Amino acid sequence: MRTLEQTTQEVLDLAAKHFQLPAGTLAPGDDFFKKLGIDSLQTLEMLSRLENHFGIELPDYEVQGVSDFKTLAERIQSRL
Amino acid sequence: MLDLSKYQSIGAALKDALDQFAIEVCLIEADRERERERLTYRDFKESAHPLAKALQDGGFSAGDRASIIMTNQSKWLISAYAIFFAGGVLVPLDYKLTPEEQWQLLKHSGAVVLITEYPIWRQLSASPGRAAATNVQTVLVTEAPANADLAGAQRWEKSRGAGDPAFVVRKRSDTACIVYSSGTGGRPKGCMMTHENYLEQCIALTSIYPFWPGVRYLSILPTNHAIDFMVGFFGSFTCGAAVVHLRTLRPEYVREAFPKYKITYVSLVPLVLKNLQKGLQARFDALPAGKRKVFNVLVRLNKLLTKSQPRLGISRRLLKQVHEAFGGELRAIIVGGAFTEPQTLQFFYDLGIPVANGYGLTEAGTAITVNDLKPFRADTVGKPLPGMEVRIMNPAADGVGEVSVRSKTVMAGYLNEAELTAEAIVGGWLMTGDLGRFDKAGHLHLSGRKKNMIVTEEGKNIYPEDIETVFESLPVKEFCVFAANYIWPKRSMTGEKLVLVLHLEAGEQYGEELRREINARNNRLLNYKRIHGVVLLDEDFPRTASLKIKRNVLAEGLAKLDSGSAILPL
Numbered sequence: 280m281r282t283l284e285q286t287t288q289e290v291l292d293l294a295a296k297h298f299q300l301p302a303g304t305l306a307p308g309d310d311f312f313k314k315l316g317i318d319s320l321q322t323l324e325m326l327s328r329l330e331n332h333f334g335i336e337l338p339d340y341e342v343q344g345v346s347d348f349k350t351l352a353e354r355i356q357s358r359l
Numbered sequence: 360m361l362d363l364s365k366y367q368s369i370g371a372a373l374k375d376a377l378d379q380f381a382i383e384v385c386l387i388e389a390d391r392e393r394e395r396e397r398l399t400y401r402d403f404k405e406s407a408h409p410l411a412k413a414l415q416d417g418g419f420s421a422g423d424r425a426s427i428i429m430t431n432q433s434k435w436l437i438s439a440y441a442i443f444f445a446g447g448v449l450v451p452l453d454y455k456l457t458p459e460e461q462w463q464l465l466k467h468s469g470a471v472v473l474i475t476e477y478p479i480w481r482q483l484s485a486s487p488g489r490a491a492a493t494n495v496q497t498v499l500v501t502e503a504p505a506n507a508d509l510a511g512a513q514r515w516e517k518s519r520g521a522g523d524p525a526f527v528v529r530k531r532s533d534t535a536c537i538v539y540s541s542g543t544g545g546r547p548k549g550c551m552m553t554h555e556n557y558l559e560q561c562i563a564l565t566s567i568y569p570f571w572p573g574v575r576y577l578s579i580l581p582t583n584h585a586i587d588f589m590v591g592f593f594g595s596f597t598c599g600a601a602v603v604h605l606r607t608l609r610p611e612y613v614r615e616a617f618p619k620y621k622i623t624y625v626s627l628v629p630l631v632l633k634n635l636q637k638g639l640q641a642r643f644d645a646l647p648a649g650k651r652k653v654f655n656v657l658v659r660l661n662k663l664l665t666k667s668q669p670r671l672g673i674s675r676r677l678l679k680q681v682h683e684a685f686g687g688e689l690r691a692i693i694v695g696g697a698f699t700e701p702q703t704l705q706f707f708y709d710l711g712i713p714v715a716n717g718y719g720l721t722e723a724g725t726a727i728t729v730n731d732l733k734p735f736r737a738d739t740v741g742k743p744l745p746g747m748e749v750r751i752m753n754p755a756a757d758g759v760g761e762v763s764v765r766s767k768t769v770m771a772g773y774l775n776e777a778e779l780t781a782e783a784i785v786g787g788w789l790m791t792g793d794l795g796r797f798d799k800a801g802h803l804h805l806s807g808r809k810k811n812m813i814v815t816e817e818g819k820n821i822y823p824e825d826i827e828t829v830f831e832s833l834p835v836k837e838f839c840v841f842a843a844n845y846i847w848p849k850r851s852m853t854g855e856k857l858v859l860v861l862h863l864e865a866g867e868q869y870g871e872e873l874r875r876e877i878n879a880r881n882n883r884l885l886n887y888k889r890i891h892g893v894v895l896l897d898e899d900f901p902r903t904a905s906l907k908i909k910r911n912v913l914a915e916g917l918a919k920l921d922s923g924s925a926i927l928p929l
Binding site: 310312313318319320323324326327336338339340341343344346 | 455479607882886
């Protein structure tokens with residue numbers, strides 16, 4: 280079972296890979312809309328990638344209003 | 360479709376539709392690759408009537424208000440119908456608002472019943488905003504887990520009264536819905552939409568874009584939004600069409616839904632349409648050179664053959680693969696909620712997929728103008744719908760002035776806001792606050808706004824007053840939020856941004872600490888509501904006798920600054 284820290288790190292690594300950023304450029308507290316300059320649609324695309332990686336289903340409502348990686352990782356962790 | 364001119368209310372029309380189209384499919388609900396539900400109009404009635412009876416048994420009666428906060432799904436429409444059947448007034452709220460904002464609007468609306476889904480209720484019931492909305496007496500929650508703490512709510516699934524509910528007659532002039540066009544932080548603007556507003560709007564829209572049994576409409580825009588409420592509920596149902604709901608809006612599942620359910624129409628906001636365009640363009644660019652050449656020739660040929668009007672049969676044969684990706688049955692994409700760039704509209708039309716582009720606002724009962732495709736014009740927002748009188752007020756030399764509308768679809772007014780209503784509706788004309796002009800062919804061209812607000816590509820209307828509370832108690836002398844285009848008018852409907860105008864305390868500097876604080880506050884706002892930059896002003900803001908900021912006077916003063924250098928990025 281992953282720890283929250285491990286999950287958070289994997290979320291950051293995958294997001295960086297998805298948006299073609301160098302590893303280590305994203306931090307847990309980063310607001311992904313602002314840091315990545317993405318819109319809500321691109322966020323949904325990123326979520327699908329995260330779901331595949333973690334082997335979970337994350338309903339849209341679970342990520343409603345979430346805009347930072349830390350909270351996103353917490354939501355994923357709760358479903359692992 | 361039903362002859363809506365004969366009906367007095369939404370409820371009466373829907374009631375007849377359920378009987379007339381009893382054996383047709385009306386709803387399909389899917390979650391990812393799984394189809395969860397498929398209902399005929401008869402099934403729908405059998406689900407809705409016990410709910411209407413349960414509402415009535417609980418004392419819900421004519422004119423009582425009931426709110427729905429739900430993602431798009433069958434239960435949204437079943438609940439709405441039950442409310443109308445029982446003579447109620449529907450208050451559809453945006454499920455994407457924060458719980459505090461939702462409670463604020465619930466309180467303002469005077470709703471006595473709230474129908475919502477469990478994940479939303481979990482957040483709502485934990486919000487301190489609940490204490491103030493004492494008017495909400497009954498909460499019905501869908502899909503709550505078996506052992507869930509319902510925090511005073513009841514299960515929607517168990518809200519089934521025994522026996523037949525009594526249909527409650529309403530008049531055309533009665534309020535059918537209270538739809539909030541803004542006001543989560545300032546003065547809530549609850550548009551009181553009458554039954555007549557919806558009946559007349561539906562008659563006008565279906566005269567240009569008819570629906571019929573067999574049509575499948577993909578409902579993606581939130582149903583609380585005027586467009587989806589009309590096209591994905593009232594319009595579809597009174598024509599006997601089917602509505603397809605997806606419980607997830609991940610792009611890959613939305614894409615799959617088109618061929619899987621043979622979608623006929625879909626409504627999208629410009630952001631999604633542009634995203635679709637980008638995806639398609641990337642696929643076209645990736646074609647091998649030879650195939651790309653052939654494809655481009657076919658697109659040019661299609662363009663030539665559809666110059667005067669859409670010819671779906673020809674387009675589907677010429678550009679078979681593109682149309683098959685959309686299921687092969689798509690007749691048009693309806694786009695609304697915000698301004699769409701002409702090149703995006705043209706891109707789809709050239710592929711043989713007409714985009715029903717138009718212009719409207721909640722206060723006018725959804726659409727005011729729509730492109731009638733005779734011929735297709737990407738450079739305008741179309742012509743006024745039948746029954747709409749549209750006038751340009753005080754036009755300048757180039758014909759541009761404020762767009763105003765008079766029609767049976769214009770709202771009765773803003774709930775509890777006589778002053779705001781009097782500003783919006785002058786002598787029977789709704790002043791839209793948008794600037795535009797008519798061309799010789801009678802098409803409306805939009806060219807900016809007169810009002811202090813922005814509309815995002817996602818179709819969200821943001822009023823500066825609504826987000827100012829988040830900046831309260833900033834360590835500055837005074838502040839005010841503006842739409843940049845309101846200060847520095849631009850003949851454009853895209854790329855709109857909000858700016859925070861600051862008047863610092865004497866001797867204070869705009870330093871890193873203040874910038875960080877502003878950023879932290881800004882991040883508390885939903886991403887589409889955030890400010891884009893800061894403008895510094897070294898003078899007192901003009902104020903009224905009651906110390907309210909005179910925004911228009913302040914904007915006039917700020918307009919003297921150079922917008923390029925005055926806006927400091929965050």
